[in-house]
Amino acid sequence: MAEAGSNTAEFVRLEVTDGVGTIRLDRPKMNAISVQVQAELRAAAAEATERDDVRAVVVYGGERVFAAGNDVKEMADLSYSDMVRISASVSSATTAIARIPKPVVAAVTGYALGGGCELALAADHRIAADNATFGQPEVLLGIIPGAGGTQRLARLVGPSRAKDIIFTGRFVKADEALAIGLADRLVPAEEVYDAAVAWAAQFSGAAALAIRAAKECVDRGLETDLDTGLEIERQQFAAMFATEDRERGISSFVENGPGKATFVGR
Template sequence: MSGPLAVEVEGGIATLRLQRPPMNALNVELQEALRAAAEEVSERRDVAAVVIYGGEKVFAAGADIKEMEHMSYTDMVARSRRLQSAFTAIARIPKPTVAAITGYALGGGCELAMTCDFRVAARNAKLGQPEILLGVIPGAGGTQRLTRLVGPAKAKDLVFSGRFVPADEALAIGLVDEVVDQEHGEDVYAAARARVERYVGGPAFALRAAKEAIDRGLEVDLDTGLEIESMQFASLFATKDREIGMRSFVENGPGKAVFEGA
């Protein structure tokens, strides 16, 4: 093991593998490693999609409380924006992303999972935002991304109580997108890869534009969102993949285009 995070690329899919045992606590070093990895996979042309995986036993059980315990208000003022921006860097990877969740995804771990486009969880996984039990609130996007995923009432329930949510409930409320019956970690990882493999070989700039339009559109009013969509739509007429896709459709019907990612 070298460092708290490994970046592995195979078959067009990058895996960001958390490796800070025993619980993958998200200390400052790991936060900065996530930021650097997000930049790397965003720029690599051999990466079409990204999986974030904590290993067979745990995704990430939260922030490193021992590291935070003695921080002052001024310490956290200086650190909190770096914490949020590290997670935002993951959220803004311009490619499909999925979290493969085993064991616990709590606090910062749950917030990290929510930065992804999709979440696949083991049947025995537990998710939650237990910061209230420490006398604080989520600080890496939990109050915002959780609300957008499950709605304000459910988000308040989870944040106010700090309770752990089992995988089946997480699926029912929209916190995860798939539950894997097998509890072996590699099965969860395989299911997460399968969810994004379909995008490998796809029109990279169109996928990027779709993600940008959806994510940015959530932050603004409908008219502004429609303008974002219109601009992204028009911009794709400068890509080679748009030419390939439309020509293939006319000549061969839908779903047969071989894109170049250009």
């Protein structure tokens, strides 16, 4: 049975079942990401981070659409000075999702465009419907991606592919998304959420501190040079030897072979 999160947000909620937290966007019709939605995403990410009963997270927009972009109508009358004031809100929502120190999977149905694509990019893994559509069409509005699209997309698919997608504003169909690494797996549309939950559920009994450390090593390492990344890894590797899970994992391996340890997240 699902346990709802403690927040009382209007458009974004966190529901927890068996160690898996679902951050659910629900702003009909297209899950447009407004300033309010951005604030609610930050709150949901903070709650998912803090709750010990959440071991992994699914980001989901429902059966019809993931998120078709930021709220263009809301942006229509904003001046440069307005956007300078609120632009941090645009990027901080996706950054909050990216920095959840647990495995995060985006369950992508329908359109993941603009801010919706950027939200999917903030996940560690993307499972998409075989009829899903990705894209960064901001240039067609005379602007550019502002919630991490120019940075996370280039890191994920390479700068040349990212530039083509961003410069043209074209749609990327599911098969191309899979081929270039923008999506990690395609399933029939009606199976997307269940497949994402299954991926997340495998971490419900995992060594949470080790996964947290591994995620930080990969993410922080990508931001710096190799030697610095190796030093981040060295420090995190050594730190694992202060955890109870390391004692449990190695003892179990020695006594019973691999894959039989019971972890407690400490």
